[in-house]
Amino acid sequence: MAVSAALAGTLALTACGASNESSGTAASGGGSSASSAPQLSGTLVGAGSSAQQAAMQGWTAGYTTVQPGVTVNYDPVGSGGGRSQFLAGGTDFAGSDAALGDEELTQAQDRCGRGGVFELPDYISPIALVYNLPGVDDLNLAPATIAGIFTGAITSWNDPAITADNPDANLPSTPITAVHRSDKSGTTENFTDYLAAVAPDVWIGGAVQEWPVPSGEAGAQTSGLVAAVQSGEGAIGYADESQAGDLSVANVKVGSDYVAPSAEAAAAVVENSPKVSGRGEYDLAIELQRDTTGSGEYPIVLVSYHIGCIRYDNQDTAELAKSFFGYVVSEDGQQAAADAAGSAPISDTLREQAQGAVDAITAGS
The missing domain is CATH 3.40.190.10 (Periplasmic binding protein-like II)
Structure with a gap:
């Protein structure tokens, strides 16, 4: 061939x-x-x-x-x-x-x-929300908050929406740089599919392979996105968890709980889809059930x-x-x-x- x-x-x-x-x-x-x-x-x-x-x-x-x-x-x-x-x-x-x-x-x-x-x-x-925010090792994010960050509506780390998810954290006023993939990407399609399912009033870009929002910065392929987050204080992006390296990883709100990305939590969503x-x-x-409220399920998953x-x-x-x-x-x-x-x-x-x-x-x- x-x-x-x-x-x-x-x-x-x-x-x-x-x-x-x-x-x-x-x-x-x-x-x-x-x-x-x-x-x-x-x-x-x-x-x-x-x-x-x-x-x-x-x-x-x-x-x-x-x-x-x-x-x-x-x-x-x-x-x-x-x-x-x-x-x-x-x-x-x-x-x-x-x-x-x-x-x-x-x-x-x-x-x-x-x-x-x-x-x-x-x-x-799981697709992890990787971030670079020195001094903040534990971060919780609700679906609408994530969508607001990646549409550019939420621009600083001490925004009220983020502090509501993290009442005990000392969040700085550092500007947020939301990093997305510059290439046509299945990871982007999975991530935007999640946003469209869980925060349709905030995310109106649909489930797409090419990033639809003219905001933030871009990195080519997984390695380029991770490198961009690593090099910019206040940056956040989305990448396969296996590629997160030393970056911090956020917990995502599912139902009434905040769930960390893990192989087990990702498998649980797939098994029930x-x-x-x-x-x-x-x-x-x-057909992944992105809007699950199931205990122990992590819905930003890549199959x-x-x-x-x-x-x-x-x-x-x-x-x-x-x-x-x-x-x-x-x-x-x-x-x-x-x-x-x-x-x-x-x-x-x-x-x-x-x-x-x-x-x-x-x-x-």
Whole structure:
């Protein structure tokens, strides 16, 4: 399969070692059968979500113990870029922090043919509100307050709305710099989807991949946003929790409680959310319940997908995709991502559904 020019300079997340002959049969994903998996060789090419980057490093490091002859190249260009490259035929799969939209689903049918597309929710992680405010180590924020900050309506850290959430904190008059993503981003879509669901009277920008409000500062991809928050006192932004580093992280009001982002709290929201209706058999897109009031649930959650074809044109590509994604959804693979990125392992029910999609991957026109 042709590799797009955008993959020049790709971050190569490599699972490679001594060259092995392809068996002509897809390798098992992991677990107890991994040691007896037929050995493959070749390269699988993907691009997309930068939030997935740490997890991809965990997956490829673990996968090398299963298939040392396979290289997985993943370019963290952002979800929108990854989907575009995949739909144009430039990569074998996409990583995306948002499921395909209706127009993209039509393009996916052209890309993948009659076999259709799979969307596997392989990575579940909270989106943290990261902030840089020396002397304030614990911060509570209600939904409307968060929306006000990111629309530019709330401009200082001692604003009455913030002090109402933090009556015991010594909040300074430092100006707020709200930092958003400059690129087309699935993390932005998840964050704005949350704002639209919980504070519709304040946030009128909708659920969008490109930031809609002409205020604050911007950073490219997850790393650029985090760097912007780190460099500016009074700054706040949104990023996958695995990328928060040394930045402080706010608690979010859910019901009557303030909930910190955690893998467990993110998984609880996903477990209680239905699948999007009207999609294909192997499309496992989830309709997240952002306005939950459930105890211990954290609603600013990112469900990141792997998107690919059920039927690939090339037999070798089908075998590699089946092998790699079989590992990703396995218990071993999910633990590798959790260790590397702090993500929440998918539930047994979701794993069974995802494995059904992986098992269906084949080759042919």
